[in-house]
Amino acid sequence: MREGGGKANVQRPIVRKYTTENTPTAVIVTAIGCYYLGSLRPTALPDSSTTTLHEAQKPRHQTSATNLQAAWADFVEIVGKENVSTDKIDLEEHSGSDWSSYTAKPNEKPFLVVFPSTTEEVSRIMKICHDRRIPVTPYSGGTSLEGHFSPTRGGVCVDFRRMGEILALHERDLDVVVQPAVGWEDLNEELAKHGLFFPPDPGPGAQIGGMVGTGCSGTNAYRYGTMREWVLSLTVVLADGTVIKTRQRPRKSSAGYDLTKLFIGSEGTLGLVTEATLKVTPKPKSESVAVAAFPSIHAAAECVSKVVGEGVQVAGVEILDDVQMKCINDAKATRRTWKEAPTIFFKFTGTPAGIKEQIKIVQKIAKDTKGQSFEFAQGEDENRELWSARKEALWSVLAMRRNDSDRVWTTDVAVPISKLPDIIEATKEDITNNGLLAGICGHVGDGNFHTILLFNDSERVVAEEVVHRMVKRAVEMEGTVTGEHGVGLIKRDYLPHELGDSTVDTMRKIKQALDPLSLLNCDKVVRMESPKAGEVKKW
Amino acid sequence: MREGGGKANVQRPIVRKYTTENTPTAVIVTAIGCYYLGSLRPTALPDSSTTTLHEAQKPRHQTSATNLQAAWADFVEIVGKENVSTDKIDLEEHSGSDWSSYTAKPNEKPFLVVFPSTTEEVSRIMKICHDRRIPVTPYSGGTSLEGHFSPTRGGVCVDFRRMGEILALHERDLDVVVQPAVGWEDLNEELAKHGLFFPPDPGPGAQIGGMVGTGCSGTNAYRYGTMREWVLSLTVVLADGTVIKTRQRPRKSSAGYDLTKLFIGSEGTLGLVTEATLKVTPKPKSESVAVAAFPSIHAAAECVSKVVGEGVQVAGVEILDDVQMKCINDAKATRRTWKEAPTIFFKFTGTPAGIKEQIKIVQKIAKDTKGQSFEFAQGEDENRELWSARKEALWSVLAMRRNDSDRVWTTDVAVPISKLPDIIEATKEDITNNGLLAGICGHVGDGNFHTILLFNDSERVVAEEVVHRMVKRAVEMEGTVTGEHGVGLIKRDYLPHELGDSTVDTMRKIKQALDPLSLLNCDKVVRMESPKAGEVKKW
Missing domain, CATH: 3.30.43.10 (Uridine Diphospho-n-acetylenolpyruvylglucosamine Reductase, domain 2)
Structure with a gap:
């Protein structure tokens, strides 16, 4: 392949910029181009589509x-x-x-x-x-x-705590306009009065601003999708103070670049969200829960795979492993005592007859895939009771703390659905072999699971290594380093392994375009300057 | 508010660039900055988050x-x-x-x-x-x-016609890897052999590459979402030839910026898609269709609104207006003759009992909202027959051509759901008043509709004005200039009206970052140079 040379190249001035920090800029001009000289860190070549870490403009903050x-x-x-x-x-x-x-x-x-x-x-x-x-x-x-x-x-x-208002509810349009400090639980309480709901259900206490930032999801994602599917429009303040609104209120649009989705998951590094227009949906009239225990994670996953394959449109399907179920029992987190085995929690919505039919199909499949028990709720109280174990997962591990110095490390990865049992089993084994306690709960229909890992200061390094191997395993299984938590600081340096350098360089180009001074939520998602020696874990 | 001035500003060199075209660059260096002099068109201020049209780098192509x-x-x-x-x-x-x-x-x-x-x-x-x-x-x-x-x-x-292969089907992961020239109809034919399907259903003949480009959708969008919801990952060649893969294959990821969705709907202006990993889903085991005619668009929309409000999870809900139904009859496009009234086409999927129950609910609501007829299919042949009218909408208007010089103008807009009847009625009236023939069909659950407008050369200006007013009406109703077709060249200059200048300037900043030489699908989505006098329609 021919690269460079040729007529076109002669005509084009080659511009390579070097910038200095806090010193006047020196420039050399030649017939075919122009050089900024200073530090030997070049800025991105103006004609390229990516910005490598080496080319990136280092932050030049003034924090005197x-x-x-x-x-x-x-x-x-x-x-x-x-x-x-x-x-x-x-x-x-x-x-x-x-x-x-x-x-x-x-x-x-x-x-x-x-x-x-x-x-x-x-x-x-x-x-x-x-x-x-x-x-x-x-x-x-x-x-x-x-x-x-x-x-x-x-x-x-x-x-944003002073910006916590629901600004407008358009019932007939099925959308709601909110400020960033509205919590999803409060929002749903308000929406319920109108027979509506907003599906994304991350951790308790999360608010719309951060939910946009992390591109969050939760137990409803299997049926309803993630935050990305439930935001119609965002008002964003950009790094230089420019205010933009990414879209109007129609439920569908093909007009221009999808800026809404660019900001979702950008972890506050591209702009500050000051208002969001969210889709809402009618609250299902009927809901039911069923719980089935299995002899192994693989058997449980096999059941879910068959249910999905049958086209049963379950509203939620969650897995808790045996250790997690034991924590719930030991912590007495719920009224009942559970079988300490890998357990699937199904949620069904729809019309009453439709739900009954779905449960019947799922019950049969559970039996065919070595299910050891199958219970389904009759009425709202039983729904709540059966679902309570799923809800208490995090708190029950917290209750297992041996003393005040114990901490909990909650993290997640996601893999193609069929690989979920393998990665859960391997991770469980790794946790056990390293003498740690961790509950596992997974959004099994999405191939996404969490470990809730207990550790103290003396176990920190071991815990770090367990998490590192879990992340590596996910990437090697064509998965992602995080399904719903975002990369933040902890997983940022895994991105090149998951996506490749050029993909991260494209992200960096976008970051530098929208936030040229690197002011917004520094150091998250993509680095703008090289790590110090030893700062990045060996892959 | 204080703007500029202050200590920080003194420390920061102010750089304002002016570039020339095809001439050597002249540069003046001062103690606090550097000016490129040449044409008086400044390039984007390096520290700003947006690029105005005035600041944009004009294309400097070499097409000798x-x-x-x-x-x-x-x-x-x-x-x-x-x-x-x-x-x-x-x-x-x-x-x-x-x-x-x-x-x-x-x-x-x-x-x-x-x-x-x-x-x-x-x-x-x-x-x-x-x-x-x-x-x-x-x-x-x-x-x-x-x-x-x-x-x-x-x-x-x-x-891309030589890149039309299905590269891998991961049945258990519910995803498929395809090249850009795979048609969605062919893909579905192949998937059906495995009991699977890919929901986005734009016009016949559309292929994955273009479907990504326009962020397309169709009759399945109400239930399943648009193209944005069905692409897991893209392999993209950027403007400088860099190859990136936006993601691996998990169904969910919160890792880094959502580049996948940035390319979806970018109309080939940010990169060339050479491979796509798509989600697929089990083909519903049972499907049924029902058709109801109404005395007015408003009555029809009222019915749909109530059905949605009841939480009935219909798989599709389409509206055809009286003119459209008359075209279908006149063109003898289907076996049966239809009532020439606004007509709703419902699609139901799920389990057999669930479907039966849904139809019963919808039938009652249709009656309560002045429905004049309600028919539902028994068996696959009747499904096909009832749905055939929806399928023949475009062809039936084409069949109405008076002679060879008649052309068809298909365009779409979308508005918040509750405003759909108003905009359809106003547009119908405008069309009639201007002596044109147009069928209207709408994805009524998404607030999105199409006009299929017949016109000849002598009617072109009138047709243009009708479309212009339809677009303007949509924007004024908080809608979008296109729900699923994309802006291309025809609707590009409407974007600032829909979104505001600063939002379009943000898109331009991204375009310039990823394609600094403006090589890719020139002039689509955002302008990189100012329009000539008279080129842009008065708003």
């Missing part, structure tokens, strides 16, 4: 005390003194959480937390941070797990 | 005969002489189509059509076009409607 104090005064002008906090506890709370797998370094704290109340205020705050080159970390529910809101570069935390 | 002939020789080296065509008929066929609403100008023809057979060949072709600055238009099924594959800048057409 003088600059941050001046920003504080600017913010006070915009939102009032009472809505800008430098309180120590506030700063701590906005640095990390007990349930995050990332341990914040001592300097990873915001200088201040600002609480805006409108899109316009967020835009004005962002313009100031842009002018002053101050990094910004967005914060809503604070329930993310992989270090998503760790302010690795200090700067400003924008907490 | 010498350069194109040299490219021809390069391509022959890659794919062989037999797979590079300069045949006049080939060039004509790749310039437009009878069913496109865009009329190609005489010079809008490719210089050659190249037929690659692998991703690697496409990458090598793209690298040559990048080096030589030759614009590239991708082509698969050629069924798009809004001028999507018109080679407005000449250059090279990449036709």
Whole structure:
């Protein structure tokens, strides 16, 4: 293949830029091009479609005390003194959480937390941070797990707690307009009054802003899809303070690039979401739950595969492993005692006769695939009771803590559906061999599962290695390093292994285009500067 | 609010670039920045998150005969002489189509059509076009409607017809890996052998490459979602020839930016799709169709709204207006004669008892909402017969052509569901008042409808105005200028009205980042240079 050379190349000036940091720019001009000289870090070649880590523009933040104090005064002008906090506890709370797998370094704290109340205020705050080159970390529910809101570069935390309103419910259009600090549980409580619901169901306490950020999902994803399928439109404040609305309110559109979906899952690195228009759907009139225990994960998965193959449109299908079921029993998390075996939880919705028929089909399949028990609910109370075990998974592992120094590491991966039993079995074996306790629960219809791993400081390295191998296993099975939690800081460096360098370089190109100063949620999703020696785990 | 000024601004060199075309670059360096002088068109400010039309880098193509002939020789080296065509008929066929609403100008023809057979060949072709600055238009099924594959800048057409293989079917994972020239109908024929199907059902003849490009959908979208919901991963050749794979094969992932969805609906302007991994789903075991006629569009829509509100999970719900039904009768397009009234076509899937129950509920609601008739199918033959009218909509209007000079203009818009009856009624009235004939069929559950408009040369201006007002009406009702066809050339200039300038400027920033030389499917989706006087219709 011919590369370069030829007539066209002669005509095109070759421009290769080198930029300096905080020093005047020197430029050499030649007949065919122009060089910026300074540090030897080149910026992205202007004609290429990707930005390698080597080419990336390093962040050039200004986080001197003088600059941050001046920003504080600017913010006070915009939102009032009472809505800008430098309180120590506030700063701590906005640095990390007990349930995050990332341990914040001592300097990873915001200088201040600002609480805006409108899109316009967020835009004005962002313009100031842009002018002053101050990094910004967005914060809503604070329930993310992989270090998503760790302010690795200090700067400003924008907490959306004053933007927690449901702005409009369009019942006949089946959509609702909300602010970023609306929790999905509160939203559903309100929607229920109108016979409606919003399916994405991540961890308790999660709010719309963060749910957009992580592209979350939950037990309803098998039937209803993830956050990506339930957002119609976003209002976003970009890195330079520009406000955009990604779409209007129709349920379908083919007009232009799908910016809505670009922001979903971007973990606050491309813009700050200040409003979302969400699809909602009528709450099913009838619902039922069935629970079946199996002799092995493989048998349980075989059952689900056959149910799906039969075209039974179950509304949810979850798996809990034997250890997880034991935790629920030991913690006395539910009223009943369960068989300590791999257990499938089915949810059915539809019309009453339709549900009855589905249950009958599933019951037969469970029996054919070595199911050891099959129970289905009669009425709402029994629905709740049967589903309660699934709901108590996390809390029951938390209850197993041996003492106060024990922590819980919740993480997830996803693989093609048929590979789920293999990866669960291998991960279970690895956990047992390393003397750790972990419950496993999986969205089995999506090939996605969580480990809820108990560990203390002395077990941290072992736990890290177990998680590392689980992630590696998922990638090697053509899966993903995270099905619904996002990469945050902890899984960022796995992305090139999952997707290849050029795909990550394309993401970096987009990041640099929309946030040229690397202000937004620094260091998440893609690196903008090379890791220090030893910082990245060997693959 | 303070803008600019302050300490941070002093430290930051202000860089404002002006570029010239085909002339050496002149640069002035000052202590605080650097100016490129030349034409007075500034390029995007490097720190901003958007690119205005004024700031955009104008395309600088090299389409001299010498350069194109040299490219021809390069391509022959890659794919062989037999797979590079300069045949006049080939060039004509790749310039437009009878069913496109865009009329190609005489010079809008490719210089050659190249037929690659692998991703690697496409990458090598793209690298040559990048080096030589030759614009590239991708082509698969050629069924798009809004001028999507018109080679407005000449250059090279990449036709994927040699890449039409189903590469792998993973039955247990419910996914299939295909090349871009696989047609959705052929794919479904193959999948049916395995009890599976792929829901997106756009116009007949459409192929995966173009379906990704337009983010298409069809009658199955109400139940199953659009193309966006059915693509797991794409292999894409970027503008500079870089090959990326957007994801692996898990059904769910939260790992990194959703590049898959960025390419879906990008109309070939961001990259060339050379492979796609698609979700598939078990073919429903039972299916049934019901048809109900109503006294008005509003009554029909009221029925659908109640059915949806009842939580009945219909698999499809389509509306045809009275004119459309009359066309079907007049064209004798189906075996039976239909009531010439607004008619709803329901599709039900599920278990047999579930379907029966759904039909009963819908029948009652139809009666309560002034339904004038309700028929449901018993058995597959009757299913086919009842659905046949929906299937024949386009052909029946085509059959109404008065003579050879009559053409058909098919276009679509979408609005929030509750506004669909109003916009259909207003559009019908406008069509009638202007003496035109048009059938209307709508994906009523999605708020999306099509007009199939008959016109001849003398009626062109009137037809254009009718479509313009329909689009404007949709935007004013918080809708979109296209629900499933894409904007192509015809609706591109409506985007700023629908989305606002800053949203389109964000799209332009992304276009410029990934395709800095504006090589890919020029002039579609976003403009990279200002329109000529009179080129854009007054809003």
